[in-house]
Each structure stands twice: as structure tokens, then as C-alpha cells.
Amino acid sequence: MSDQIVKRKGHNPKVAMVLSILFAGLGQLYNRRILKGIVFLIIQAAFLITFYNFINIGLWGIVTLGEIPKIDHSIFLLIQGLVSIIIVAFALALYFFNIVDARRDAIKLQEGAKIPTVTEAFKNAWDVGFPYILVMPGLVLLIFIVVLPLLFMVSLAFTDYNLYNSPPRNLLNWVGFDNFVNLVSVDIWQSTFFSVFSWTIVWTVVATTGQIVLGLFLALLVNDSRIKFKRFIRTFLILPWAVPAFVTILVFAAMFNDKFGAINKDILSQIGVMIPWMTDPFWAKIALISIQTWLGFPFVFALFTGVLQSISKDWYEAADVDGGTRFQKFRHITLPHVLYATAPLLIMQYAGNFNNFNIIYLFNDGGPAVRGQNAGGTDILISWVYDLTFTTNNYNMAAAISIIIGLLVSGFAFYQFRRTRSFKEEGNI
Template structure:
């Protein structure tokens, strides 16, 4: 173990594990020769974000710094594994174990390490597709990267928790964040609950044995799901137009008179409209999901309830609803998480409008669409990253808590 601490692989050579020892030696030499200088430069850039305006590019240095952190993590993991492996091998040798031959070592390696070798490319891909952007966004939230601090002309500086403090203390940020966050919660709960409730009601209705033409009705109710969502949203956006939309011109004005309702110019009516649009978009999937679950419930349960004199409501409460929720609870939780970050319907319907006085977000903007505007319209990247962290923590905490309360993460023997 001491030899492996001094230089990776020496402990394995001392234990007569020559192939593993030479592998560790080659890996450490390659790291020292090819990556040590680059990682040192990346860590310097991560610490300083550059020192010379116009020469040092702070964001590029931040990218190199994140890559350096990932490289250091891999290097430390291999180094620790090398030390632990040497210690374990030494203990086995002290207990009378003899090193295996080359063929036997290769066979044992294949039996135990093959699954890890097959999953390693996926792990590397996940690191650079998921973890790297996540780390970059998290670090960006602690800088002052915006339109006025953009490299290479200007340097970006570390500002700590200043962006989070501004969200809580600066009036325009505070008012906008509270308003947008509150509407995001209302939007998520109301829109998702309505689409789930409508889907469940229609599934129960179609599953009733007294209903005729079930196949035709199911086909019609699934049709909104078959149409691309962005096409449906754009059509509804035109239908809800204040001036020439069919909702005002052909329905409200002929029946009630007046000029119709300000669907796109008043925040309240715009929110009502967008909730109705999401309910229309979301209920077909819930309907199809519940239909399959309802057909899998044994009729013996209902027959036993009839014998005991159970009412329709009692059968729904004690038989239908528990079976449906047991089978679909994780998917329903994902519906809430998905609508919390449902950017498409918000942006395509009216781009988050209408404008609200005293705020830098629109009346129907949710957190994700507000982050989009901060990033691409005002180039306030650091504040957008700070809000993204809050969003991620909120959604992750909610999903983790709900999943732990369901049986979706329990092993079969624990249920």
C-alpha cells in the first residue's frame, strides 16, 4: 500500500500483479506527461477567471476549469482505487492467498469487470452530456456574467451569492421572482390536476359497460395526442386572439355581445386560456394510461362489493382509485414535474406575455420561460443560472419526496 501511495502500480508489482501494476503505471505516467499542465492551467483559470481583459476569455477558462475538475476526479478515483487494491491484495497474501496466473487473471477480470467495461462508455457520455453542463451552470450562478461583463472585452468575476441575494432584496428582481414563482406553482398544480382529473373522468366513463362504441370513442379522445403539440398550440393562439380569434368573434361576441375577452392582453385571462390549452394537450395521455389500468382490474372485486351492498362511490373510492394510483403514481408525479418546466406551451402560445408593469417577466411566464428570456433576450446569464439552480432544487426535492412515498423505488421483496 505504501508503494502504491508513492507511485500508482508499484504496490501491485510488489504483490506480483504485474498486468494491473503496469496498467496503473502507464495511466499515471500518461496523466503526468499529457494532462498535468492542462489541468493546472484549467484550475488556475477556474480560480481567477482571467487577469488580462481582452486576452483572457473568462467563460473559456471556466469551461477548462470544469473539465479540469472532472479530470482531477477521475485521476483521484483511480489513485484511491490503486491504493485500496494494493492494500486488499497484501492482506490476502498475508492470509495465504497466491496470485493467479495470467489466463486465470484474465478470466476472473472478464467475469467481474465486464459489466463495468460495458457501462463505462455510457458513464463517460453522461458525464459530458449531463454533469459537465450542470457543473458549468452551477458555477455560472456565482459570477457576474451578463451583457455588461462579457468576454473577451471584459472579464467575468466571482461574486459569491450576490445573484441569490438580489433575487431576495432588489425590488424588481424580488417582485418578478415572487410573481413568476407563485404563478409557476399555480400553473403546475391547476393545469396538471385538471388534465389528470379530465383523463380519469373520461376513462371511467368509457370503461362503463353501458357505453356503446367504445373503440370509436377512444379513438376520438386520443386524436388530440396524435396532433403535434406545437401545431395545436399555434392554432389555439390564433383562436384566442383578442381581435380576430374564433373564441371571441364566433362564440363570445354573438352570445354575450361586447368586444369579447382580452385573452392575450390581460394576464388573468391569458393564464386561464393557457391552462385550458394544457388541459387539452395533456388529458389524452392520462386517458390512455387510466384506460389500460382500469381494464386490468379484476371484476371479482366489484362483484364482491355488490354482494356487500357497496355503492358506486364506495367502489370507486376503495377499489378503482387505489388500483389506479398504485399503478400510475410515479407517472402522475412526472406529469407535475414536466409541467413545472413546460416551456413549449408557454412560449408558443404568447411568448410568456402580456407584459407586466414593474417586472422583467411576462404575465404568463413560468420560471423556465423567464430563464430563457434572461438568457437570450437580455443576456443576463448569471441570474438565469441562479434561477435554474432554484428550479432544479425545487423539482428534485418534490420528485424525490413523492417517489419515496410511493412504491416506485422499492425492491420487489420490500413491497
């Protein structure tokens, strides 16, 4: 027994690591983990035989984007290159695990640990790896359904892919940050970008704040003890939420029509006023903000109504004893409780409206047109991206703007969530 332990102390983890680096599985064979070593050997051999040509062409393609027009398709090469990078990342992770596993087993053997039998090794691997086995299919789908399209979009932002330079007739080229520079330097892109970006900010802040304020105001009114028929009123106020949004938007688009819409023809005409809701950018923006306030307040109203009913009346009674006014009770009791409970959802309202494509597209398709710009007067960033992609085929600029949108929304949401309790660990609240 002592000789066996001496031999194991002479077992060198560095040798196991070097062998695993040379070829996956050799370190496991050195550790006398025969089955595990054979599995790693088969996996690496199968990987090299199956994917060598695919990865070789993919990595060449993503670097060059092709060399012969009409034969090399830059888009296909780009996608193949991205898939190759993902496959290589998986392979490197498994390769690294193979090295770490060989070193860990070698250290255990050096310390005199018993070599497990095949049955014991399989049972241990199943116990440890069971959660990963369940997670892996979803992870793979997530990578190829979500991550791959995102990587493709990000890649297009650094190419010259547009209507006049599209494969297979032409080859794409990597242009670095030229598309981002053009957004803020070339006249038509600069004026359009800053105009659309400023309106997107105004739209997000005003429309979302409007629906939150209206929802809070109505929730406070309905929650008042003097109000009767509360159930009926709450049901009535939530009805706009029950109607599909696209139906409501199309109805409002007809109502705001300059010529035959009910708002101009039946209401404003009574006082001799006709407002160009669809042809003037300013009035179109007013209409859009009004519609979004109508669409968004029922959700906020329902949210605030539930929170208001959970606030203890003892707080208000104590405030009455101290001589607190209605405004003071609202400021120091109601509002903090409401915001405390709903802050993450309210943040998501702002983030959602920042990318609220439906209302802009369905109401007037981002119109009316504005001279000197390649976006409509009410286009926000996301609807502008849609037009650049499907109307003018400026894929590179659309991808660049999409990256900016993603960074803005994710940065704002992450910063605000960090300031609320939603991201704090239990016990540190």
C-alpha cells in the first residue's frame, strides 16, 4: 500500500497538463482515467475532422469578406465566419476544461486518491453535470437564435453594405467606425440623426411621464374613500388596455385624419378650427403623445391601484394626528410607497416607449416628410432603422443606429435598476 502511495506522489500534474494541451484526452489517459480520456480523444478528433474546412473558410471569410465578386458572397462568408467563431469558442471551452480536469485528477492521484471505477466515474459525472445537461440545449438555442443575429447586426455596422454595394455583385469591405462618424459629420445624416434622436428622447420622456401621471392621478381618485362604484370605474378605466393596441392606433389614425377625421370634422370644426394632424410634424407629434398616453395609462392605473390598496391606513391616521395636509401625506406616504413598489416596471415603461415602433408605424408611418432629412417628421430611432433597412436598404447605417439604440436602452435600464432594490442581494437591502 505504501509503494502504491509513493507512486502516486510521483505522479506529475504538469505532465498531465502538457499531454492534454498536445491533444485532448492524453492527460486523462496518463491519469489512468481511460474512459474519460477516450471520450475526449473522440470529441477532439471528430471536431477536427468535421469542422476543419468549415472553420478554415469561415475565419478566412470573416477577415476578407471574399476576394472574387459574383463568386464570393460576403454575407454568407460573414455568417459562416460568425458561426465558426461560436464553434471555436465552444471547442476552446471544452479544451480548457480538458486541461483543468487532467490537472485536477493528477493532483488527486498525487495525494493518493483512489481511481474511480467506470460506474463510479459515470455516476459522479452525472451528478455533477446533470444541471448543465439540462441547461445546454437552451443555451445552444439562445446562442444561435439571439446571439448570432446580434453579432451579425453588429458586424454590418462596420461594413459598407448598402443598396449600391451589395453582394454577390459587389464585395463588402470592413470600414471600421466610418458609419458612426458619418452619422455625426455628413450633413444629411447629421441633421437627420440629431433631429430623430432629440424627438425620440422627447417622445420617451413626455409620453411615458404622461401615462404615468394620468394613471397615478386616476388611481388616487378611485382610491378615495368618498368615491362609490369603485369596481365599475376601475373596470371602465382598464377597458382601453383590453382592446388590442394596433386596433386602437388605427382607429385614432382615422379620427385624426385632416380631411375626414372625427376630431377635425365633428369637433374642432364647430369652433372653426382645422388642425393638420397628419401633415404638420408638430401636430403629428402632439397626436402621437396623446394616443400613447391613452394606450399606456390603464396598465399604470391598474398597477398603482393595487399598490395604493396595500398601504396601511395607520400611516394616514398618524399623519392626521400630526396635522399633515393632503399634499404632505401624498408626498411623504403615498408617493414613496408607490414608487418603491413599482420602480422597475416604470423604468421598463420608459425603455419600452423608447423602442415603441408600433404606434409610429401604424399611425402615419413616421410621416410627414421633412426636407433635407431621410427620416419622417415623427420617426423615432427604431422606426428610422426600419425605413433604412426595408425602404432605402442602408443596412450598414441601420446597424450602426441599432447599436446606439441598444447601448442607450441597456445603459439607462441597467443604471436605473441598480438604483432600485431589484438588483440588490437579499440581506443587503
